[in-house]
Amino acid sequence: MKKYDAIVIGAGHNGLTNAAYLAKAGLDVAVLERNSYIGGATVSRELYKDWTYTNCSYVCSLLRPEIARDLELPRHGLQVVPYGGGVTFKRDGDYYGNYYDHNRQYREMSRHSKRDANAYERYTADVMKQTRLIRPFLLKRPPDPTSLKLRDLRDLADFAGSFMEMGERGLADTLKFWTKSVGDYLCEYFETDVIKAHLGGSGIIGTALGVFSPGTAYVLLHHYMGDVDGNVGSWGVARGGMGAVSGALAKSFQAFGGEIICDADVDRIVVRGGKATGVALKNGDEYHADVVVSNLDPKRTFLDVMDVQDLPAEVVSKAENFKIRGSSGKLNIALDGLPTFHGLDKSSPLMLGDMHFSDSLERIERAYDDWKDGTWSKDPYVDMLIPTQTDPSMAPPGKHMMTVFVQYAPPKINGGEWTDADKDGFEKSVIDQIAAHSPDFKDLILHCETRTPREIEAEVGLTEGNIFQGELTFDQLLFNRPFPGYAQYRGPVQGMYMCGSGTHPGGGVMAAPGANAAREILHDLRKPSTVPGGYADD
Amino acid sequence: MTTGSDDTMMLTTPFHSRIAAACELNSWGDWMGYTTPNAYTDVELEYFAVRNAAGVFDLTPMNKYRITGTDAEAYLNRLVTRDVSKIGIGRVGYTVWCDEAGQVMDDGTIFHLAENDYRICAYARAxxxxxxxxxxxxxxxxxxxxxxxxxxxxxxxxxxxLTAMGLVGLDQLKPFGLTEFDFEGEPLVVSRTGFTGDLGYELWIAPHKAEALWDRLFESGEPYLIKPFGTHALEMARIEAGFLQAGVDFMPAEEVVRNGRSRSPFELGLGWLVDMDKSVFNGRRALQQELARGSRYRFAILDVDGNKPANHSFILKGNKQVGTVTSAAWCPTAKSNVAFAQIEMPYGAVGEELVAEIYYQRELHWTRVLAPCKVIDAPVFSHPRRRATPPGNF
Incomplete structure (x- = not known):
């Protein structure tokens, strides 16, 4: 079997980014993908004729612009189009609209509470301060605070400098942000239930925590620190679905001479003499390489494709205790037309954005109670979009595609595996909730793909279907991601690395972990870095 | 003009009732004395309508001149730098025209509507x-x-x-082609032209049919996600596509007061529009001299490091100032930071690395950055659908 300079396991967006930067440095690189198609959770598939679903991830903001530009992703077919607006429908028939335009937003908020509308300006400034602190560290490896290496000390000094610049009040806010619950945080600014619920949703997306669980304020920040063309906090859709991201990354990688091998299910990373030497596939094929990079989550990496005997016991134990809990599911729906929603004109810009039906934090917390009880939420929190109002390429003219991210869905139902009947029940709870606000919705459904954590894990390989490859709580961030001592992308075995969202700076379609890992690998190989530095955030 | 009146300071175009209804931001600008929308709802979303679906722009204020008569071709050939005899009936040509000193007065398009019948569209009044x-x-x-x-x-x-609006067969129209349809009993001229660098068309009709055309277009275009866009979104698209704007990237020669502030076609990167094989045209002698003597300036498209648009920047080579930026923008589809610059010869050749001295303000604080930049050989946005016939759906 052929020997490569580097093998990357998993053709998700981070695996492809990592591979592209290694190939750009002149390395002979192969990416092995278990499925017959690439993308991991950054994937578009046609499961119903003439409809393209953006099956897993569905909106784009975190993708680092430096990487998109450097790897020439637009030339390779990626276009990210911002969407305006967003709306939370209330049970009383009213709604709260989140307008793209600042003054219109103020007016709409004032309709609910003038004080909230005014407080929103203070809130925005406070959140922006925190994004300014964290954004410069996205395209850097996290410094190890216990290391005395010059690189770590220098990076730590940078980090400390940024912290000090925040001032005492800013620092206090930072600690609050990284530890508080999103519910408590929002209550410091707002009095209106529906406004708190609308803003609070992003504090729990992808997370097996409730809006009143400590640590969820950071998750909100995580969803706020991206940008579309410099507009921090904005989100967009990838034209053609999120598969366009992985598709463009793959083309960029191939343009550097890289090779993608699909239907290559890795059985194990081969370790000889304490050094990774390649991988063995389930079909018996072997590929050799000096560098083996895992884009899999930490549990899959250390407990599945690595042999426990090759690992320090400490790593095995940390992997076993790594927090990666399934909390969400997804419905992708082909629609015969644009649904009508109570109280909203079909041409309203609010329809273009993310839609929700949870009009109070209380309801979102109750949805979490169901998760704790080992079942799907009967009154779920959904993050729903109809991207075909922005993207003409995903459904025939006049027809639509709806993506519904659903929380909560536990990895197991009352301790047992999901059954098809459970899946139907989960699906029904979501469709009924949407239909309660849209009289023609059910009649417009042509096809529905329902994905519980069971399907997400089986198809994408994310343990428990956790979309972030591990909870984004402070104990698993920065130099703790995935575990202390292993946060700089290097594995416990020589020549073995990690590049997935389970490493810093974490989940979302950011491509930063893949790029950061490539920088470290090239450093170890004593090659000049091909990874761009971050843009100054000023 | 149906709705405008000379009694008001600002004229309106025949589409004004529809534009005013759609212009949620109520943000208006002045284009040659006409009230024109800067933006309707949001500049970025309008820009993306152009790059991702379909955008509609009212270009009625564009100066339009009809040239007819047996000498029309000979006259135009004398007027402009291109060989007009090569623009067949049913074709459109982009060109510039110069004064006797070989300095660009304006750029524009010549529509060959019929035998001895042309239309010139121009930025400046001519x-x-x-x-x-x-x-x-x-x-x-x-x-x-x-x-x-x-x-x-x-x-x-x-x-x-447009096909859904009834313009059947439009997909066969080639770039810079011109054709005519019937629209409710009136001729509707359609050209495959535009100022966005994308697939696109321009529709020309009698003013009394303007509102009906707008209404039909938006009704048929709805499933194709059609949206109106204003001048600010157009500005982003044209920079990304590498198009010069008269009055911004060069001064129309006739308006120039200070000696040396006008430019020749060669100095604007538009030498390809100059047909020196033509024995006579305005400015030919001066341009011939320039070819022998060399140009003073070079037009350069710069790929600028970082994400700060290099508006109004000086361009440096080492410590020496060698040029200035005329237009600059972050390009959201190409995801790059682009600037058009006038560079003193001999600097600015493709591939040359220069530095843009950029000033930007955040919260009343000014910062200066010296951003490395590189002269690139083509505009950053170029999509095959612009040239393909048929262009394909989406």
């Missing part, structure tokens, strides 16, 4: 110059700016949207 140049030619020159209403429909779904 009646005087057109008449001045007509001495000895049997031509009639008519300013039809107010008699022709015009809409640009630009973007990947533009062909599909």
């Amino acid at each position: 009646t005087d110059w057109l008449h001045w140049s007509a001495l000895g030619f049997d031509v009639t020159i008519e300013d039809e700016t107010a008699e022709v209403a015009a809409l640009a429909v630009q973007g990947p779904t533009s062909c599909a949207a």
Whole structure:
């Protein structure tokens, strides 16, 4: 079997980014993908004729612009189009609209509470301060605070400098942000239930925590620190679905001479003499390489494709205790037309954005109670979009595609595996909730793909279907991601690395972990870095 | 003009009732004395309508001149730098025209509508110059700016949207082609032209049919996600596509007061529009001298490091100032930071690395950055659908 300079396991967006930067440095690189198609959770598939679903991830903001530009992703077919607006429908028939335009937003908020509308300006400034602190560290490896290496000390000094610049009040806010619950945080600014619920949703997306669980304020920040063309906090859709991201990354990688091998299910990373030497596939094929990079989550990496005997016991134990809990599911729906929603004109810009039906934090917390009880939420929190109002390429003219991210869905139902009947029940709870606000919705459904954590894990390989490859709580961030001592992308075995969202700076379609890992690998190989530095955030 | 009146300071175009209804931001600008929307709802979303679906732009204020008569071709050939005899009937040509000193007066398009029948679309008002140049030619020159209403429909779904409006066979129209349809009993001229660098068309119709055209277009275009866009979104698209704007990237020669502030076609990167094989045209002798002597400036498209647009920047080579930026933008589709610059010769050749001295302000604090930049050989946005016939859906 052929020997490569580097093998990357998993053709998700981070695996492809990592591979592209290694190939750009002149390395002979192969990416092995278990499925017959690439993308991991950054994937578009046609499961119903003439409809393209953006099956897993569905909106784009975190993708680092430096990487998109450097790897020439637009030339390779990626276009990210911002969407305006967003709306939370209330049970009383009213709604709260989140307008793209600042003054219109103020007016709409004032309709609910003038004080909230005014407080929103203070809130925005406070959140922006925190994004300014964290954004410069996205395209850097996290410094190890216990290391005395010059690189770590220098990076730590940078980090400390940024912290000090925040001032005492800013620092206090930072600690609050990284530890508080999103519910408590929002209550410091707002009095209106529906406004708190609308803003609070992003504090729990992808997370097996409730809006009143400590640590969820950071998750909100995580969803706020991206940008579309410099507009921090904005989100967009990838034209053609999120598969366009992985598709463009793959083309960029191939343009550097890289090779993608699909239907290559890795059985194990081969370790000889304490050094990774390649991988063995389930079909018996072997590929050799000096560098083996895992884009899999930490549990899959250390407990599945690595042999426990090759690992320090400490790593095995940390992997076993790594927090990666399934909390969400997804419905992708082909629609015969644009649904009508109570109280909203079909041409309203609010329809273009993310839609929700949870009009109070209380309801979102109750949805979490169901998760704790080992079942799907009967009154779920959904993050729903109809991207075909922005993207003409995903459904025939006049027809639509709806993506519904659903929380909560536990990895197991009352301790047992999901059954098809459970899946139907989960699906029904979501469709009924949407239909309660849209009289023609059910009649417009042509096809529905329902994905519980069971399907997400089986198809994408994310343990428990956790979309972030591990909870984004402070104990698993920065130099703790995935575990202390292993946060700089290097594995416990020589020549073995990690590049997935389970490493810093974490989940979302950011491509930063893949790029950061490539920088470290090239450093170890004593090659000049091909990874761009971050843009100054000023 | 149907709705405008000379009694008001600002005129309106025949589409104004529809534009005013759609212009949620109520943000208006002045284009040659006409009230025109800067933006309707949001500049970025409008820009993306052009690059991702279909955008509609009212270009009625564009100066339009009808040239007819047996000497029309000979007259135009004398006027502009291109060989007009090569622009067949049913074709459109982009060109510039110069003064006797070989300095660009304006750029624009020549529509060859029928035998001895042309239309020139120009940025600057040109009646005087057109008449001045007509001495000895049997031509009639008519300013039809107010008699022709015009809409640009630009973007990947533009062909599909227009076909859905009943313009069957439009997909066979080649770039810079011109054709005519019937629209409710009136001729509707459609050209495959535009100022966005994307697939796109321009529609030309009598003003009394303007509102009906707008309504039909938006009704048919709805499934194709059609949206109106204003001048600010157009500005982003044209920079990304590498198009010069008269009055911004060069001064129309006739308006220049200070010596040396005008530019020749060669100095604007538009040498490809100059046909020196033509024995006579305005400015030919001066341009011949320039070719022998060398140009003073070079037009350069710069790929600028970082994400700060290099508006109004000086361009440096080492410590020496060698040029200035005329237009700059972050390009959201190409995801790059682009600037157009006028660079003193011999600097600015493709591939040369220069530095842009950029000033930007955040919360009243000014910062100066020296951003490395590189002269690139082509605009950053170029999509095959712009040239493909049929262009395909989306």
